[in-house]
Every structure is written in structure tokens, then in C-alpha cells.
Amino acid sequence: MSKKILLLSSVIFLSSCAATNISELGDKFLDLINPSDAATEQADLGGEETLVAVDEYSDATITEIEKLKSMSDGALIERAIAKGIDFELDADGNLIDRDKLIEDLVENSEALAALIDEFTNNGGTFILYFSYDDSEIDEESTRIIIDHANFMQDNPSLRLRLEGHADERGTREYNLALGENRALSVKEVLSLYNLDDRIVVISYGEELPILVGSNEMAWEENRRVEFSYY
Amino acid sequence: MKYFKFILLFYILLSFSANALLEVNILKSKEAAFPIVIAPFEIISDSSENIDIAKIIRDDLNRSGQFNALSSDALVGNQIDFDFWKEHKKDAVVFGKVEQISPRVYNVYIYIYDVFSEKSLYQKKITVSKTGFRRMAHFLSDKIHYVLLGQKGSFNTRLSYVTVTDEDDRGRTYRLQISDSDGFNPQTVVRSANPILSPAWSKDQKKLAYVSFKNNRSEVFIITPFMKTIPVKLPRFDGIASSPSWHPNGENIALTISKKGNKDIYLYNLKSEKLKRLTTNLSIDTEASFSPDGKSIAFTSNRTGQVQVYIKNLKTGKISRATFEGSYNAKAVFSPDGRDLALIHRVGKDYRVALLDIASRDLTVMTRNKSDESPYFSPNGGMIIFSTNRDNMGILSIISLHNNQIVELLQKTGEVREPTWSNYSN
Numbered sequence: 001m002s003k004k005i006l007l008l009s010s011v012i013f014l015s016s017c018a019a020t021n022i023s024e025l026g027d028k029f030l031d032l033i034n035p036s037d038a039a040t041e042q043a044d045l046g047g048e049e050t051l052v053a054v055d056e057y058s059d060a061t062i063t064e065i066e067k068l069k070s071m072s073d074g075a076l077i078e079r080a081i082a083k084g085i086d087f088e089l090d091a092d093g094n095l096i097d098r099d100k101l102i103e104d105l106v107e108n109s110e111a112l113a114a115l116i117d118e119f120t121n122n123g124g125t126f127i128l129y130f131s132y133d134d135s136e137i138d139e140e141s142t143r144i145i146i147d148h149a150n151f152m153q154d155n156p157s158l159r160l161r162l163e164g165h166a167d168e169r170g171t172r173e174y175n176l177a178l179g180e181n182r183a184l185s186v187k188e189v190l191s192l193y194n195l196d197d198r199i200v201v202i203s204y205g206e207e208l209p210i211l212v213g214s215n216e217m218a219w220e221e222n223r224r225v226e227f228s229y230y
Numbered sequence: 231m232k233y234f235k236f237i238l239l240f241y242i243l244l245s246f247s248a249n250a251l252l253e254v255n256i257l258k259s260k261e262a263a264f265p266i267v268i269a270p271f272e273i274i275s276d277s278s279e280n281i282d283i284a285k286i287i288r289d290d291l292n293r294s295g296q297f298n299a300l301s302s303d304a305l306v307g308n309q310i311d312f313d314f315w316k317e318h319k320k321d322a323v324v325f326g327k328v329e330q331i332s333p334r335v336y337n338v339y340i341y342i343y344d345v346f347s348e349k350s351l352y353q354k355k356i357t358v359s360k361t362g363f364r365r366m367a368h369f370l371s372d373k374i375h376y377v378l379l380g381q382k383g384s385f386n387t388r389l390s391y392v393t394v395t396d397e398d399d400r401g402r403t404y405r406l407q408i409s410d411s412d413g414f415n416p417q418t419v420v421r422s423a424n425p426i427l428s429p430a431w432s433k434d435q436k437k438l439a440y441v442s443f444k445n446n447r448s449e450v451f452i453i454t455p456f457m458k459t460i461p462v463k464l465p466r467f468d469g470i471a472s473s474p475s476w477h478p479n480g481e482n483i484a485l486t487i488s489k490k491g492n493k494d495i496y497l498y499n500l501k502s503e504k505l506k507r508l509t510t511n512l513s514i515d516t517e518a519s520f521s522p523d524g525k526s527i528a529f530t531s532n533r534t535g536q537v538q539v540y541i542k543n544l545k546t547g548k549i550s551r552a553t554f555e556g557s558y559n560a561k562a563v564f565s566p567d568g569r570d571l572a573l574i575h576r577v578g579k580d581y582r583v584a585l586l587d588i589a590s591r592d593l594t595v596m597t598r599n600k601s602d603e604s605p606y607f608s609p610n611g612g613m614i615i616f617s618t619n620r621d622n623m624g625i626l627s628i629i630s631l632h633n634n635q636i637v638e639l640l641q642k643t644g645e646v647r648e649p650t651w652s653n654y655s656n
Contacts, residue, residue, distance in 0.1 A: 174517065
């Protein structure tokens, strides 16, 4: 049963889809991206198999293992497919090695968490800053967002939450709208890579400042979009 | 800080119950306030407990900016020394007594005399239970206001606002609260670990609409305070839903909903549960507020690239720009007579409450604060309540439109924001 091949080919198919779309974008973004990278890196992923002894897992991981153990075969299979993890079924369609799949799932989420951590370099959250009463994406921000687009394409199981924020100046309701526009501007760039379905946009306006204060420093910190992968 | 010292110098501390707002009078205007005396009420009672009715009334009347209400050293009884009050330039004398008739029930008598004609202007006996004392005092304030000025006061009314506190056991806590018009008797309607925004009273005061992030996104809810009912959620599409404003008929609510990224104002009918789109511009349209007759809405839009206030006539569909001065005008609300808008106006780097005469387009900046928010008229149109920032904390502030006097209401801990004023109680 070669689900693995099927999954891999679908990954390559997805990547090539993305490649086509990127080439259709026109001159503006062509110099900023290298679509061929995505496919090769994806092919390498999951190739290695290492077994980690249970006593080496962190408490959080042990909790996750317990959670996975309590799940039905069907739910595990669903999750494995979503994560692009290989598994084997017998002739009746039952899971052959349940424990192995759980181990693979744990390993996968640990690897993914480490990958997100490394990519965002900030505990899994990346922050993009904006100017006063502005939701425009400048060229530098566009480059950064394209890095994120590539990262998402390399890791098809990842989803992204874009959280728009504003500084305290101006009215709360207007800032709520402004925060959403900021997150939507980021999404618009990511949409060019067909990532829409994996992105959620929300706005907190000025309600959750990073830095409390009525000065330029605090305002700069708070005009932002937070990228959270999950 | 200089400013803070200034506040301390002028403060008048009310005895305050737990969590009640305390009143700080920071800018007392001398001009054209009606000079009156409100003598201490005579207490005829066995119980030691008493609520200073005269003080509640004095504070109410002084807060309006219309009166300069002072106390007297001695009780004023049936023998009124009119010459003495003439000499001290008092135009009216108010006094009264509280008579306990059973453990829980009292008779309260009030008398208002004109000093120059030496005639009685008003007298009344009210029977009230112990718990109704404050309410009754506000009712009497409204009476005095009416008897002496010929215009209703705004005292027997309620405020609603949002408080934010950092608590040991709960962490950051948001509360939607209701209090008397002087900040006393605060009661929590909604408590949440997530932000609460934009409370709005229905005109009959039976319902409050507000924005909650309890589902980790902004959504509009309607609650019937103290009825223990589950808040009703209004519809949204794929983005924010926020900024509710009640139509005076209580059946329709204007709100901002984002659809495919476009934020527009919609009208939601609570009976038919249908939505009607009121604005279609691709820019941000938000902060709708109904005119008192329900025929038009004021709203904020950045359609020209600047943030400005517009008025839409709901019958003709015509949208006209209302603000022309400055690069940022937002969060406008209509005055009860529909002639003015109170709004937030940017002056340099500061955001201040301003009053706009809609017809003449005259704009008057009302404060010298750095960061004012959410102005709202008292139901008689004589005052504007708003929140402002002091040391990174929101506090409530009331400005008298009679003489621009400002009174601040402080909370013991945490911050208070986004006040709205209820209509008159029935």
C-alpha cells in the first residue's frame, strides 16, 4: 500500500501548482521568489525515521501522546493525512501499527514546532510593523511576506493566523477596522500563492498592545500584524 | 507631575462604596452658575445609618455646571432667614427632612424657596425604602433643576461603561458595568477575560448592545441586563462585526460588518433578522450613530484618505460630509436635539472632544487633553461624558456645555472607558 507515494506526488503536484501561479504573477514578484526550492525540500521531508525513547519526551509531549492514544483509529488516520504522514492499513482497512503512527505524529509536530520556532525566531510568532493609520505593504515587507509564503508552501500542513493590531491613537472602533485592514494586506500578498484556505484573519484593534504607553516607541511596537502558525 | 498635583489640590472626595467612582472636580468655572443653598436634611430616625441626601443633590447640581450649590452650617427649618440668604447672594434655598416610619420605610420631605420673592416654589413628600435613597436623591436633583431652570436635569439616569482591571486571581478582567449617573451603585452586566467594547443602550434602556472578543474575534451581542438571559449574537460575515448603534425604535441596530475585507455599515432588524447594507464604499465605514429622529446616521469613513465624519440621510440615501476642519474626526454622536455632533477631533498629536454645529459647520474643541475617547451626551443635552487618558489609565470625565466645567470620575483601581448615558428612567 503506497500511500506515501500518493502523498508525495500530491505534494509535488501542489508545489508545481504554486509554481505555475507564481509564474503568472508577472514581473513584480519574479525577482523575489524561487519557486523550484519548495518541491525539492518537501521531497526530503519525512524521509528520515528516528525513534525517540519515551523518557526523553517533555511533559508537553507526553500530554500530547496521551491525547493521541485516546483518539480513535479514524481520527488518527485523518490527522496523519492532514500532516502528510505515512501509515499502513491492512486488507480490511485497519491501522496496522498504531503505536508507530502515534510516534510519527509526535515526531512530526515536534519537528514542525522546531521549524516554526527557527523560522520565526520568536517563539512561533512573527511580527510585521506598520506606519501610522496605514495598512500599506512596502517592498521590504513584501519580501518578508514572500518568505512566509514559501515557508507555508514547504510545510503544507501549517495554517496561519494573521492578527491585526493598532496603536492607541484615534478611536477604538476605527482602529479595529484598521487592524483588520493591516492583516488583510498581508493576506493579499499570501493569496498570490494560493494560501487563502490556510489563513485566518482577525483584528484586535488597539485592545492588546505589546507595550503600554503614550509615546512614539510604544505606538511603533503596537502597530503590527502578528503571524501565528498552528 | 504638575497636572496631577493640580487635581489633588482641587479634589472633593465623596464617601465611596466598593468600586464606585469617586468624583474629582478639576476645573470649576465661576461664571453664571445659579447660586443656591441645599441645607442638610433633618433626620428624624432611630437608626444611626444615614445617607447624606443633600450632598448627593449638591454634587449632582454642581456637576451640571448650571449651579453653584453650597451647604449651610445649620439646618434650615420652617423659619427661613431670607435676609441672611439675600445678603449672601443666594437665589434659592432647598431643605428637607427624613422621617423613619418603619424599619425600612421613610418619608422624605423637600422644600424649595425663592429667596427674593420669599415664596415656596415646590414642596413634596416622597415615601421611599432604604435602598431607594440614592435614586430618590437623583430624582430630587432633577426636580430642583426643572423648578429653577425650567429644563429637565439628567441625574436620575444611568451610565454604562467598560472597566479593565488586573486581578490577582483572574488576571486582566473586562467588565461591562452600569451605574447611577454619579458613578455610584456600579453593577457588572458582563465579565470577560477578553476585551469588551462599544456599549450602547437601547432608547428604552432595557437592552445593551456591545462588542465582545469572547470567541477571539469581535462580535456584536445584545444583553438584557440582570435578566439572566444569554446574550444574543448578531450576524457577521468573514471579518469583524462591531460598533452597534440603536435606532430609536429599538427594533433596528446599525453595526459595522466586514465582508470580503470591506467594512460597511449595515442595518439589522431584530424582528425579521434581516440585514440591509447602508454604505457600500470600499474604504472603512464604521462608528454609525443614529440621529434622535432615526432618519439619518452619522458615521466615520476614510473614503477621502482622511478620517472624517459623514451623515447619511436614510430616506434619500444622500451622504454628505459633516467635518471639514482637521485631518481626523471620528466617533460622532448626535445631541438630543439633533443639531450638534460630539466627536473626537485631532489637534496636532492630541485627540480631543469637540462639538460640531452641523448646520454652520462650526467646530469647538472642548478639552485640552491628549487622548479623549467616546463622547456621549446627557439625555438633556447639557453635558457630555467621555473617557480620557491619565497616566496610561482611562478615566471618565464630564463636561458641562453650560460653562465648560469639567468633572472627573475616578475608579479606585484599573481603568474606565467608553461611557454612554442612558435615557430618562420611566
